Amino acid sequence: MNPFDQLIRDRESCRKFNGKAVSKEDITTIITAARLAPSACNGQPWHFIAITDEETKAKLAGHMQAFNAKAGAMIVMIEEKSNITSTIGSKIKHQDYAQMDMGIVAAYLSLAATSLGISNCIIGWFDEAKTKALLQLPKKKRVRLILSLGYTDETNVRPKIRKKMDEIVTFIE
Ligand SMILES: Cc1cc2nc3c(=O)[nH]c(=O)nc-3n(C[C@H](O)[C@H](O)[C@H](O)COP(=O)(O)O)c2cc1C
Numbered sequence: 694m695n696p697f698d699q700l701i702r703d704r705e706s707c708r709k710f711n712g713k714a715v716s717k718e719d720i721t722t723i724i725t726a727a728r729l730a731p732s733a734c735n736g737q738p739w740h741f742i743a744i745t746d747e748e749t750k751a752k753l754a755g756h757m758q759a760f761n762a763k764a765g766a767m768i769v770m771i772e773e774k775s776n777i778t779s780t781i782g783s784k785i786k787h788q789d790y791a792q793m794d795m796g797i798v799a800a801y802l803s804l805a806a807t808s809l810g811i812s813n814c815i816i817g818w819f820d821e822a823k824t825k826a827l828l829q830l831p832k833k834k835r836v837r838l839i840l841s842l843g844y845t846d847e848t849n850v851r852p853k854i855r856k857k858m859d860e861i862v863t864f865i866e
Contacts, residue, residue, distance in 0.1 A: 700808055705850055707812035708760040710843035715766035717745060719809055720842070724768070726805035730798045733790030734782060736775030739798050742828055743768050752827055756820040757839065764814075765843035768802060769828065770795055772835045795837040802840050812845045 694702075720743045732738065744750050744767045753769075754762040761767070774780070775791045783790045799815050806813040816839040824836050 700804055702853075703850060704804055704807040704813075705853070706814040707841075707843065707845050707847075708758075708814060709845050709847055710760065710763035710765065710812065710841070711846050712763045713765050713844040714745065715811060715842045715844075717743070719806075719811060720745070720766055720768065722809060723802055723805040723811070723842075726808075727798050727801040730794075730801040732775070732779070732794035732797065734776055734779040736779035736791065736794065738773045738775035738779070738791040738794055740771045740773050741768050742771065749827070753819075753824060753839070756823040756827070757816055757841075758818060761814075761816065761841045763843065764841035767842065768840040769824065769836055770799060770802075770838045770840070771830065772837050792837065799838045799840065806840070806842055811842050813840055813842045815839075816841055 724741055724743065727741075728737075744753060745765075750764070750767060751762065753767055754764065772791055772795050775783075775794070779790050779794075782788075803813050803815055817837075819836075819839055821836050822832075824830075824839070825832060825834060830836070
């Protein structure tokens with residue numbers, strides 16, 4: 694299997710972390726890869742807060758689903774203002790390119806972590822107001838997603854449950 698196919702098959706959402714810490718070095722490698730993600734007009738409208746500090750991590754986990762308490766680190770993804778071309782483009786085309794960019798960079802972070810053997814889960818279900826208060830972020834900023842990272846004692850990758858190809862694709866030949 695080619696390495697990309699293998700990577701996307703290996704990636705799955707981990708909800709059973711074992712509490713082992715994730716190193717700052719690995720987090721740096723993950724973000725260095727995600728930095729190369731594409732974004733509308735190359736606006737790169739993101740800022741990451743990487744948390745390994747036990748106390749902050751525990752407090753943040755308190756604003757998330759319980760399983761996150763055993764994550765070894767978290768990357769909080771904050772949407773920043775994009776550049777002028779992306780912002781104007783969004784208005785003209787009635788799209789939210791910055792929010793799309795955040796989803797793409799989340800996928801890159803997740804895959805980069807997987808490539809290092811670090812289990813992870815993209816988290817959209819968290820208390821945004823409490824997260825911003827904890828991290829002393831201005832109220833008007835948006836925290837779009839959090840990536841929980843860590844290790845698991847699970848050994849098997851679960852079968853992927855996905856819609857069938859003919860439900861999601863229309864070929865015009
Ligand atoms: C934008 C987004 C938000 C998500 N939020 C959560 C979440 O809050 N909690 C959770 O357990 N999983 C969350 N997930 C993981 C999805 O549930 C998961 O990707 C999906 O069920 C497919 O399973 P798999 O990742 O194991 O292949 C989220 C995924 C994405 C892309």
